Ligand SMILES: Nc1ncnc2c1ncn2[C@@H]1O[C@H](COP(=O)(O)OP(=O)(O)OP(=O)(O)O)[C@@H](O)[C@H]1O
């Protein structure tokens with residue numbers, strides 16, 4: 109691609125953090141109007157690259173040119189002024205403000221005396237939300253939203269400004285097919301208008317639909333920049349991790365589910381939601397499918413005691429148990445890996461090891477004193493098993509890459525080792541290699557007769573992993589599909605069911 | 611689990627080096643400030659660098675250090691305790707009332723007084739914590755209420771007068787200077803700091819205090835009850851207010867309903883100067899001790915320099931603000947290093 113056609117070009121860019129070279133000698137040029145995919149394992153340096161463009165970090169080496177001129181943003185504001193809009197991997201909304209306020213924060217419509225024009229605000233917000241397919245009152249406070257909904261708000265926010273370059277860092281990690289379809293339609297429309305797009309994802313199958321070229325990073329170095337046309341998923345994987353990996357899913361038919369481990373009957377969150385019932389057996393992986401906002405996460409949270417519930421009986425190994433707070437659930441042998449790792453899963457400023465042992469400090473302490481050696485050993489073990497990339501187990505979790513943070517959340521519940529695990533988007537943002545390791549780990553847990561409930565927006569993942577899938581639609585469980593009858597179309601149409609019906 | 615991936619690229623700052631830098635920035639920074647301020651006054655203020663003055667400083671920081679130790683727990687969980695000054699006042703009159711009871715032998719009276727002080731303080735702290743967690747009210751408001759209630763209670767208990775006539779053995783212990791350099795009340799303060807340091811650093815409870823201050827929702831979803839730790843932190847703060855009241859009695863030998871006015875602000879200042887973050891989750895109790903020292907050294911040094919009572923608070927106020935600004939920088943530096 110000729111250089112004069114480039115909207116963005118990086119020359120020998122490097123970025124160093126203590127203990128890690130996040131980027132080293134990256135030279136790349138993005139052509140005007142193309143959709144450029146960036147791939148790489150967790151911790152490869154993708155988000156760091158984006159943060160350089162955003163003005164969050166400054167490069168330690170190399171130069172960046174944007175639109176033919178040197179580009180050295182000092183703050184995110186500089187980046188916006190230059191016409192670069194970024195949807196970051198981590199969500200950055202203000203939880204106590206409404207969706208509308210978040211969307212228009214930098215440009216609130218005003219009347220005389222600087223008074224916010226609420227009507228105009230909500231009207232414009234509504235239009236933006238409609239575009240991304242989030243049909244929800246724009247006056248809703250952001251803290252009440254699910255992660256996928258927040259993701260859509262972030263996307264809508266980026267779309268509310270005209271930009272020359274739009275960067276999307278793992279926008280689809282929590283989205284389900286209809287939202288992804290809509291997002292891709294938006295991307296294609298923007299592209300037709302001449303907007304350049306940089307797109308990062310770990311869902312390798314989806315990138316072919318929108319991408320023109322692909323750049324692959326490994327350990328902070330640029331491996332290759334290629335035309336996406338003519339490449340296949342295995343090609344991408346090989347470039348990303350330097351080797352082939354076998355079939356992504358290795359469903360182990362030898363694991364036969366046993367007795368019911370956890371059963372939920374007539375769980376009612378509040379007066380407006382229907383009662384739901386389901387169960388999971390020992391040694392079974394139960395998939396939970398549904399669209400964004402279909403009430404999967406909410407049901408799991410209510411069951412776990414994280415949110416209040418109105419009614420319902422939870423039985424563990426046939427015995428009814430009273431769960432009014434997460435501590436009851438944990439005591440009775442349940443774990444809940446929450447979808448919102450930053451807000452609900454991690455102690456961002458504490459070290460990796462302290463994040464892992466928080467679920468069961470008793471295991472690494474004696475007479476109320478923490479045994480640091482035992483703690484380090486346990487954490488090191490799990491960090492190794494899940495291949496968490498960190499400079500040491502004493503690194504603050506905040507400084508890990510998104511996928512590696514996700515692995516820490518999983519590690520903390522593996523450390524607790526409860527008999528039933530509820531995993532809400534356990535592989536969110538995790539790269540393809542590590543995902544496979546997580547799948548194998550889940551199989552090991554199932555073989556050890558643990559009951560596993562897996563909520564995922566990634567349908568192929570559920571179909572690869574689960575014995576059974578239950579489908580949520582508008583807070584209701586509309587169907588249960590056994591493995592023998594797995595079929596993407598069928599599950600999707602179940603997921604839509606309550607929304608299309610008048 | 612699988613073939614090893616490529617080794618991490620070697621990097622300029624190794625983890626152990628990062629650990630050292632972290633220590634330098636977080637703890638050594640305040641210590642360095644203390645040393646510099648001390649050197650400055652030693653060179654410029656007459657009588658500052660004398661053993662007598664050093665002793666005086668040790669005596670003077672004892673009360674604030676004890677209060678600030680408990681305050682550190684509260685601030686680490688993300689709360690604030692504005693009531694410690696008047697809780698201290700209440701405890702001094704309760705303790706003094708018990709101690710002057712003629713029917714008891716001095717040893718028994720003193721022991722009972724100590725227990726009464728600690729129980730009263732802990733009860734006030736528990737109420738603070740319980741009310742603010744039970745009804746989800748900011749601790750700022752609840753402890754402001756307690757500030758007034760405890761002050762009122764102190765007046766009721768003492769009938770609005772100072773209480774004197776403490777046992778002679780008690781007064782003597784308060785004046786004791788162990789080995790000619792260690793005032794007994796400073797020793798008490800150091801012991802309280804040491805206990806706090808041990809708890810925060812080595813115990814499961816201490817770990818939970820930090821965790822709750824970092825992200826209480828994550829702690830809750832990990833199967834704990836964060837409110838328990840918040841209430842405990844306030845109770846500890848009340849308890850140290852009770853101990854500080856005993857130190858007050860040892861030093862001034864009177865129980866007074868108007869003792870402790872404004873002490874809460876000094877305690878908070880010591881904690882903040884010592885590097886504990888007001889938003890919770892970050893800080894150290896050793897820093898708090900150093901922070902208390904800095905405040906007192908400044909105050910004494912300025913006085914010896916002849917800076918009038920009117921200007922002194924201005925300087926000290928500036929230092930507090932400066933400390934918070936530095937804290938923001940320190941955070942930024944630390945983020946780069948971890
Ligand atoms: N502020 C920081 N301080 C220290 N190390 C950091 C910091 N930010 C990122 N890193 C490290 O830099 C490396 C690259 O991280 P980056 O977030 O760019 O990865 P990524 O490719 O986006 O990964 P993922 O797919 O998991 O999102 C990681 O090893 C990470 O731990």
Ligand SMILES: [Mg+2]
Nearest residue numbers: 155197509510
């Ligand atoms: Mg990333």
